Amino acid sequence: MELIITEKDNAARRIADILSGGTYDSSRENGVNVYEWGGKRCVGLSGHVVGVDFPDEYSDWRDVEPVELIDANVEKTATKENIVATLRILARKATRVTIATDYDREGELIGKEAYDIVRDVDEEVPIRRVRFSSITENEVQSAFDDPDDLDFDLAAAGEARQIIDLIWGAALTRFLSLSAGQLGNDFISVGRVQSPTLKLIVDREREIQAFDPETYWELFGDLTKDETTFEAQYFYRDEDDNEAERVWEEAVADEVYETLAERDSATVVDVNRRTRTDTPPEPFNTTQFIRAAGALGYSAKRAMSIAEDLYTAGYITYPRTDNTVYPDDLDPEELLDDFVGHPTLGDSAEDLLEADEIVPTEGDEETTDHPPIHPTGEIPTRGDVSDDEWEVFELVVRRFYATVADAAVWEHLKVVTEVDDYRLKSNGKRLVEPGYHDVYPYFSTSENYVPDVAEGEELALTDVELEEKETQPPRRYGQSRLIETMEDMGIGTKSTRHNTLEKLYDRGYIESDPPRPTKLAMAVVDAAENYADRVVSEEMTAQLEQDMDAIASGEATLDDVTDESREMLEEIFANLADSRDEIGDHLRKSLKDDKRLGPCPECGEDLLVRRSRHGSYFVGCDGYPDCENTLPLPSTGKPLILENECEEHGLNEVKMLAGRQTFVHGCPLCKAEDAGEGPVLGTCPDCGDEHDGELAVKTLESGSRLVGCTRYPDCEYSLPLPRRGDIEVTDERCDEHDLPELVVHSGDDPWELGCPICNYQEFQARESDSGSDLEALDGVGAKTVEKLADAGIESLDDLTEADPDAVAEDVDGVSADRVRTWQAKA
DNA sequence: GCAAGGTC
Known part of the structure; x- marks a missing residue:
């Protein structure tokens, strides 16, 4: 066998x-x-089935000095x-x-x-x-x-990486976490890949903070030829003889403006026409795929998750690849043939097949791992995949189309006109041969029309404008830009880069999208730069790559490389020892800065965003327990402190991040003052006996209403209420819960909601019996549930026991692979 | 409860 x-x-x-x-x-x-x-x-x-870790006796962070991890054994255990x-x-x-x-x-x-x-x-x-x-x-x-x-040497190279990453990551992570007293879930992490990535973001933020805007002026005017009007911009030659449009002195700008404004024509002095070939894009590797999906609005994480699903279902090839050269055995014509006749993807395939010769584009990376991401030729039925999955699938198909399509051709027309000694330029562009843009509609093909003119012609000049502008700070990196930069720097891998970004979000180092670093992140990068520069630099990976090559080629051993790395870390720890308190103070201060909203109106200490034991957020005073002032925050989402301050209270405004339901909450104190606390209904069933909490009808800032405890956020008991209609509190009381019955008035028929607790219990009971649990699976809608039911599969349990091939035969449009994916998820 | 790298 x-x-x-x-x-x-x-x-x-x-x-x-x-x-x-x-x-x-x-x-x-x-x-x-x-x-x-x-x-x-x-x-x-399933990838690695064993992992490296320290022996058990090193697992208590408080019992073990972080420095001891450097020489601790590293064991392999089954994961x-x-x-x-x-x-x-x-x-x-x-x-x-x-x-x-x-x-x-x-x-x-x-x-x-x-x-x-x-x-x-x-x-x-x-x-x-x-x-x-x-x-x-x-x-x-x-x-x-x-x-x-x-190849044992090559495997040893990988093992060296595992050991070095574990030792550096664990020792430094524990050191920083212990110094700041951040144990449990809120530890402060450091690593060979995450820290240089974080430094990228932090460095850019430092540039933005240090940015000093400069004022400049630009001048525009309209030119007209035969009733066609087009825009022209003033330019001059700077000291290096380059074309420049920005005028840095107001007096100069005014002088140019006055001349242009008082003249009503300009003379054409130069006409330059050229064609430009716009070559089709290269095949997708993971990074370029993430970038293209990013342009459609998908986060890196979401794009990869959808690609993973499409791959498992058999529609696209493996989504984690560095390769940008199709392998020899990919026959583009055969693959195009698979799409012929398809209602939405077929026409492009048929057009492409008409070419005399099909030669795909290639990128620079030809690796052995996997082919570039391309469709397999298996096409999902529209109803079988979600809209997002289809959109990403179409992107992959059309990218493949683009790589075998013709180049596009643009015609550029540059017209230079003159008014006295001042020159104006107009740049026109026209797409003469759409080429690959016909099959890949994701790039802009907007044209800018400039009419045919001849040298010496006089054109009417009107609407001259002088615009005052400011130089802008550099822009924050977007997610896909970060992933591209990581790739350029050689850190992380095609499988991990998008996870690294998620990790930075999870650790509280970055917020929002495009990501913005927290004060904590700035402090961590500061500390690392001062004491362990290596771990925030791409150099560490570059050196490691060299060392791994040496091990793989037999020039060095695993022990040579890991011993040397241990020595470097020992030195770092020797320098760190005396600065532990200083580093800890800085980190703790930054952690607090990330939560600070402004002064507490009751005691003057700081109001901070805090988290209750149940996981929900609220605003509490740093003076607690002396000051017990609290303010509620909405129950949906994670609070993000914005830079703008409320004029009345001097508190920062708060935004609640909740995916698509993200909203700006504003100043929590204003909100609390405005919040309508309606009629009190009765005793809170959760805390009424102990703390005299009462239930009241409340209106949240988002407009939604609920029955909640007056002791919120200390008590989080709440019951839902309908969004629309006036709520009447009747004299009838529920015997069981001793609460008044409610009636909702909206439209003609009043809705007798009854006791809010009874109503909620009934609602929950209905939810749990209705529908099929099969709907929880990705891409399974009511239709598929019905089809599966016809084949005798009515629940997840039935599905787990079913034979995938048999199901594929019985149910139209469902492949055996998809069934296996479902089974794995179930 | 630490890293980074696979994979689901």
């Missing part, structure tokens, strides 16, 4: 399909899919126990093992992890390694015809 091990389940299934000619059987062991045919079994891992267990069982029965993990450094390490697990149960069994860069018939067959050995 030969055992084949791949990096992921999806690859295992496709390799089984290729090697067995489609005749494999699948079964599940410990929740792991095993594919079997003619004396072979194939199983997929995916079910997969490791399955692998051990399968390895015992194997007479030969083939490792077929991804063809890159991390894949070699993952292969080595599998190797160690197999060796642990069988010291003798031959273990070989196959390498292929795309899972296609040709590549896979020839890889298996010509197997190789595992």
